[in-house]
Amino acid sequence: MHKCGVGPAVIAGIDLGGTQARVAVARSDGRIAATRKVHTSDLGSPEAFVAWAGRMLDQLRGTQRITSVAIGSPGPIDLKRGVLVNPPNLDGWRNVPLRSMLGEATGAAVHLENDANLAGLGEFHQGAGRGSRNLVYVTWSTGVGAGLIIEGRLYHGSHGTAGEVGHTILDPDGPLCTCGQRGCLEQLAAGHGIATQAGRPAMEVFAAAGRGDPQARMIVTKAAVYMGLGLINITNVIDPDVIVIGGGIVQSWDLVQAVLRETLASSPFIKPARRPKLRRARLGDRAGLVGAVEWARANR
Numbered sequence: 001m002h003k004c005g006v007g008p009a010v011i012a013g014i015d016l017g018g019t020q021a022r023v024a025v026a027r028s029d030g031r032i033a034a035t036r037k038v039h040t041s042d043l044g045s046p047e048a049f050v051a052w053a054g055r056m057l058d059q060l061r062g063t064q065r066i067t068s069v070a071i072g073s074p075g076p077i078d079l080k081r082g083v084l085v086n087p088p089n090l091d092g093w094r095n096v097p098l099r100s101m102l103g104e105a106t107g108a109a110v111h112l113e114n115d116a117n118l119a120g121l122g123e124f125h126q127g128a129g130r131g132s133r134n135l136v137y138v139t140w141s142t143g144v145g146a147g148l149i150i151e152g153r154l155y156h157g158s159h160g161t162a163g164e165v166g167h168t169i170l171d172p173d174g175p176l177c178t179c180g181q182r183g184c185l186e187q188l189a190a191g192h193g194i195a196t197q198a199g200r201p202a203m204e205v206f207a208a209a210g211r212g213d214p215q216a217r218m219i220v221t222k223a224a225v226y227m228g229l230g231l232i233n234i235t236n237v238i239d240p241d242v243i244v245i246g247g248g249i250v251q252s253w254d255l256v257q258a259v260l261r262e263t264l265a266s267s268p269f270i271k272p273a274r275r276p277k278l279r280r281a282r283l284g285d286r287a288g289l290v291g292a293v294e295w296a297r298a299n300r
Contacts, residue, residue, distance in 0.1 A: 010064055011300060012057050012108070013292030014071035015115065016040070016049070018089030020285075023053050025060045026293045028300075030125070034060040035289070046084075046096045054105030069102060070111040070295035072118035072288045079160040082112045111299045113154075115288050116163060119281075120147020121154055122291030123244045127282040132242040136234050137281070138165065140227065141247035142191040142202075147291075148238065154295070166190065168233055170226060189226040191248070194219060206252040217255075224256040228263025231278070235270055246281030253280050 013032075015022040022037040036056040043049045057066060074087040082099025084090075102110045120129075120137030129135040135149040144166030148155040155162050166186030167179050174183025175193065187193040191202035198205045198219050208216035231243060249256065261278055264270070283290055 010067050011293060011296040012061075012066045012069045012106070013289050013294075013296055014053055014069065014102075015118070015288035015292055016071060016073045016090075017115065017288070018074065018087075021049060021053070022289050023056045023060070024289050024293060025057065025066065026296075028297070030293055030297050032290070032293060036060065040090070046093055046098065046101065050098075050101045050105050053102065057106055066106060066108045068111070068296040068300045069106055069108045070113060070118070070292040070299065071098065071102060072113055072115035072292045072295075073098065075114050077112060077114055077160065079112065079156065082110070084112070109299070111295055113292070113295055114145075114147070114160075114163070116145040117147040117154055117156075118291030118295055119246060119283075119287035120149055120244070120291065121294050122283055122287040122289070123246065123281055124149045124152075125294045126290050127287060128244045128279040129242050132240070132277075134238065134240040135242045135244060136165075136238055136240045136276075137244045137246060138227075138231075138234070139247040140190065140245055140249045144186045144190045144227075144230070144247075146234070150238070165230060165234060168230060170229055185226060185230040189223045189230065194223055203248070206249070206255065209255055210252060220252070220255055221259055224259035225263050227256070228260045228266075231260065231264045232267045232270065235264070235267075235274075235276055239274065240276045242277045242279060244279050244281050246283075246287060250280050 010028055011026050013024045020037055021040050024032045024035040026032045073084050076085040084096040084098045086094045099110045099112045116139045123129045123137050124135050137147040139145050146163040146165040148163050167184045169183050171183030175187045177184040177187045194202040205216050209220040
């Protein structure tokens, strides 16, 4: 845990994950002044989480009143109602009115947002996407999701579900995905699909590939090719100037980056002049919290 002098902090960000929850207060320019974190499992329930977040923010704000709070959460989310619907990695959190609960606990305006969107916003403002106008942040881990920044603004789509790149179909005869479709990018390239194919956890497969295991390298290369095909689809639909790759698999960036670049460059339709820059995320697990603070700033 970390704490420093708060000063004139007037906004706050919260990053709610299946493993950890983090809160931060920040100055009006977005500079984070103080943070707290906890293991999400130690809290147990939405009510306990909200009580903890309220206590932490009350401690960290000093004498200042927090006017805007943004929280990034795993989906699915009903953005209009501010409700966390049924996130698979938060057991028992079903139809939680998180926006109104946090509003009552903090006395501030609360903005609920998808965690991948806010991680993308963090990288756009303070990470690997700085200087871009159109950015796609791809989180590549157990699953695959994306945050879209178009002309400098976070893009949600008509129903708040833009960025579900993990459920673009690459093989209609491929494995059944949890979404009900077959051959989704998520099943072919992400951790769950890799683990199913290899019969062991994905991180073990990547570790073995790093040691030179030929079978593990073959599995990782195949997954990276599928992800590269996903990047071709993203480029053709969004036309970003930068694609940032984040999530757990970037810990093995040296194993996948060349394959990603080669696959993206293999498209004869995407000429070099419009090929996006491909970058590894820079903010690590801070991206969601930084993005939450930026979203709070934008919605004061």
